[in-house]
Amino acid sequence: MRILVTGGAGYIGSVTAHYLCGRGHEVVVLDSLVHGFAEALPAQAALVQADIGDRKGLERAVPGCDAVVHCAGFIQPAESVVAPELYFRNNVAAPLALLEACVQHGCPRIVYSSSCAVYGNAETVPVSETAATRPTSPYGLSKLQFEQILDAFRVAHDLKSISLRYFNAAGAWPDGTVGEAHAPEIHLIPRVLHSIAEGTPVTVHGTDYHTPDGTCVRDYVHVFDLARAHMAAIELLLAGGESATMNLGTGRGYSVREVIAACEQVTGVAAVVEEGARRQGDPPLLVAAVGRAEIVLGWRPERSDLTTIVGDASRWHTGHPDGYGP
Numbered sequence: 299m300r301i302l303v304t305g306g307a308g309y310i311g312s313v314t315a316h317y318l319c320g321r322g323h324e325v326v327v328l329d330s331l332v333h334g335f336a337e338a339l340p341a342q343a344a345l346v347q348a349d350i351g352d353r354k355g356l357e358r359a360v361p362g363c364d365a366v367v368h369c370a371g372f373i374q375p376a377e378s379v380v381a382p383e384l385y386f387r388n389n390v391a392a393p394l395a396l397l398e399a400c401v402q403h404g405c406p407r408i409v410y411s412s413s414c415a416v417y418g419n420a421e422t423v424p425v426s427e428t429a430a431t432r433p434t435s436p437y438g439l440s441k442l443q444f445e446q447i448l449d450a451f452r453v454a455h456d457l458k459s460i461s462l463r464y465f466n467a468a469g470a471w472p473d474g475t476v477g478e479a480h481a482p483e484i485h486l487i488p489r490v491l492h493s494i495a496e497g498t499p500v501t502v503h504g505t506d507y508h509t510p511d512g513t514c515v516r517d518y519v520h521v522f523d524l525a526r527a528h529m530a531a532i533e534l535l536l537a538g539g540e541s542a543t544m545n546l547g548t549g550r551g552y553s554v555r556e557v558i559a560a561c562e563q564v565t566g567v568a569a570v571v572e573e574g575a576r577r578q579g580d581p582p583l584l585v586a587a588v589g590r591a592e593i594v595l596g597w598r599p600e601r602s603d604l605t606t607i608v609g610d611a612s613r614w615h616t617g618h619p620d621g622y623g624p
Contacts, residue, residue: 307334547586
């Protein structure tokens, strides 16, 4: 197939592009490179450097595609609280041009990178897809709104979509050649690994949550397993499957302190830990109910135990201490 990956020079998008190329598909990447890196792309992929709302760029990228994996978007919940306009513009308004291009050029399948942030402070855990969606940040709300837009395009234009609600993406391509490179880094595992490597403190944001050790608990899923799920979703739509929404996680949560301990175990170095205030928009506990993805997609995580995730991430960060920089 010819598959378009938007945001394909970013973290999840680049790993997905590598996986799709490895399966023999023709991959086109649409990325502005504002937050992505051309160095992260597989050699076989064609890059169209353009914003997701750039109609000229979309005219170069969409025609002839059998499916789209839509990973482009802003991803920081705390930032979205202070600058909601950025998130509604980039995650909701701009990608309308992508959907219009899909309709115009007869590309009837889209797999959407959604987020567990749509649930907000879940009332029951593990969180199923039928749980109430009450986002606590504009980021989460932007993800939910685009899911709703996709459903409207399904009704109006028969554009089939699968929205994958990621829980916490982590890890790196198993051989350590592609990984996470955010500036500033916002995710826990790379923050801890960087702090251990540099001998600087890692801040635990909030230690008074109603969780077993007082710190936030999250369900971590390996980015390689996310890439596998994207492929499975495309294949389902290609086989005539209907639009759907499903969680991607493991059903097992780890606290911030447990993640720090795993990083210490993998590296053999103790972390310097300092306690800080809670961050706005952070739910205390998010763990996925994962039965729907297993039943509908035939997907189960293969590399998402915490030790493997941290080991792959450590391999990437050790070999690339400056990310894709010099």
